[in-house]
Amino acid sequence: MPLHEFHGGLVLAGHKAESTGRGLQACALPALLRVSLLQHAGTPAGACVAAGDTVAAGQRIGIAQGELSADVHSPCAGRVVAVEAHALARFPGLEAGHVVIEPGAALSPQALPAMDWQASDPAALRERIRAAGVVGLGGAGFPTAGKLSVARDLLVLNGAECEPWIACDDALLREHADEVVLGGRLMARVVGAGRVLLAIEDTMPEALAAARAAAAAAGDGLVEVVAVPTIYPEGGERQLIQVLTGLEVPRGGLPRDIGVIVQNVATARAAWRAVALGEPLSARVVTVTGRGVARPGNFIVPIGTSVAHLVEQAGGYTDSAARLLLGGPMMGQALPHDDFPIGKQDNCVLVLSADECGERAPEMPCIRCGDCASACPAQLLPQQLLWHVRADNAARAQDQGLFDCIECGCCDLACPSHIPLTQAFRRAKFEIRVRAVETERALAARDRHDARKLRHERESAELAQRHEARRAGTAGADAVAAALERARVKRAPGHDTDASP
Ligand code: SF4
Ligand code: SF4
Structure with a gap:
């Protein structure tokens, strides 16, 4: 299909191969999880457990407070040690409630009843996605059910992971493209979209091949895989829409104003697992990379795991570790220490070495x-x-x-x-x-x-x-x-x- 260009942007070195060689790895449960009640756009969820309670994996521990909020679920069975305020990595100087869980209770996981997504009413599918606490995993954290509440003609699945070093979507697509495609078809059903474009950058050949095979296996031709040129920040919603359709989202407007919805590929997969398997969102794939960690990789991380524990899973810091970022080098948040928990919006932990940081030249x-x-x-x-x-x-x-x-x-x-x-x-x-x-x-x-x-x-x-x-x-x-x-x-x-x- 013909592609278009967006204004500006930069061609940057990708640094993806540093972390994608080892495949998806499971991150071991830490001794303590600190699950934030604010992992989404909008108001923090309200805790519905208290210190001393035992919780099952998948049990709801936070209740959404309004449309822009989202439910929060426990990633493991365990005991609630405390519900208390902690600093937020994404918003320096601000705090929000966290449920602190010590893993270990002998309780069966709590899953929601599985649903047949092809036979279910779109409203029921949307309600399930809401109940599973699914939010945009590309970083924005907008509650997905809310975004799916308006009818659209075109659904764009965003696999254009354009920021250097971040490779969690690449790693996910390589191994779970089938679930991403199923999620796309499910979401298209919810919003009534007649066309789904799965956009993946042309420097991700393994992900492209896996996605094309999954789209072909679906057999209905609904999902079309598109290789887009690698240019930063093509993964931005507006930029990607322009590349794929030539349409510009009006200033101050939203993609829905031109009949388009964009969902990250990991969000699509989470939506499908919430519906087909009844699985609440309580883990995500995170890239841990940079010359400051010993064994960069992509990990399936229980929400609430500390950055420190995650870096240990990647072999720990190297002697050259100099700067810690939550996110990529362009849009990430510099962290003053590694005692912050991973939330649903966090896609990357980047540890740069001293020579990569360099001194910022004077203004x-x-x-x-x-x-x-x-x-x-x-x-x-x-x-x-x-x-x-x-x-x-x-x-x-x-x-x-x-x-x-x-x-x-x-x-x-x-x-x-x-x-x-x-x-x-x-x-x-x-x-x-x-x-x-x-x-x-x-x-x-x-x-x-x-x-x-x-x-x-x-x-x-x-x-x-x-x-x-x-x-x-x-x-x-x-x-x-x-x-x-x-x-x-x-x-x-x-x-x-x-x-x-
Ligand atoms: S940071 Fe803002 S102003 Fe600067 S290039 Fe990006 S969009 Fe434009
Ligand atoms: S010097 Fe001024 S005009 Fe030139 S790039 Fe910097 S801010 Fe923009």
Whole structure:
């Protein structure tokens, strides 16, 4: 099929082979799991277990709080040691509740009843995907059932794993392409899509071959495997849609505005396992790689496993380990230590060696060369955006498309003045979101205060009315008593007023 191009982007060294040689490996259970209640976009789930409870593998331990939240399940049988707040790797400075589990209870796994996906109603399939806690495993963590709630014409399965070093989707496709294809067919049924494109980069030949064989085995021709050129950040939703269809998602809009839905390949597999096997999402494939680990590989990791334990599974740190990242080198989050748990959104632990990190060159003034704009896949003007962000002009920054920035880092790499543009945009977005939440809270507090004041005023008015009514009632009763008394006195014998004329 004809392919198209997107604006900007960079060709980067892949470094995939470093981790894909060993196949998928099981990560051993650690001594303690710390399962976050915030592993998705939106509100944290509410814990439904307490310290001292025993839990089965697959048992729900967190209940979604609203549409943008997702259920959380225990990855193993064990005992809940604590439910407590811990720092979040993805949001420095913020905390969320975690369920701490000591593996070891002798309980059978809890699975949901298996469903026949071809005979089940789309609404029932969506509900199952929701109940299994499936969220976007490509990194965004958007609850999948919510994304599948709008009808679409085209489903894109995203296997274009474009960020260097990350190879978990490649490893997954090599061994489980059949389940990815089944997941794609299932999701197409849910949204009514008549076409599924499974996009895989042309530098992933093993994954492409496995996917083509699985699509052919399905026999219905619904899933078409497409080899796309390897260019960063082609795995971005908007960029991939443009490459495959030539269509652009409008600024501020969503893929659904043009009838398209994009799902990561691992998400598709998780959806299929949730439906066909009744398996809640409690483990995922994570790449552990970089010159700072002894044996890079791709591991099936129980959610809640610490980064430290996972690095041990990969042979531990090498002497040259210098920098730890959760995610890839372009969009990953630098970690200050390795005591963070893996969540559903985490696809890679990257340990860079000292020579790979290098010293960041000092920032120089902007020379208005425009290289950042040429590299920007979102077609933004990063130098102007930076001007507004540094002036703390949130309104102008948003007008200039701040929230269309996908934080890909292309502008940073292109900038000859070494200006940390992406970091500035990421921080600005974070601060705007925090301010929005604070404003929302302040407005809610003001509404509560106003409502309380109104209630007090109403209650005071009602009380005053009751007093008034009682006073009026007392006065009436007094008048009646006085009249009766006068009548009684008149009737009394010998009273002259009682004599008839
Ligand atoms: S980080 Fe944002 S502004 Fe910079 S190139 Fe990527 S999308 Fe454009
Ligand atoms: S690439 Fe750097 S120096 Fe050039 S315009 Fe952009 S911010 Fe300025």
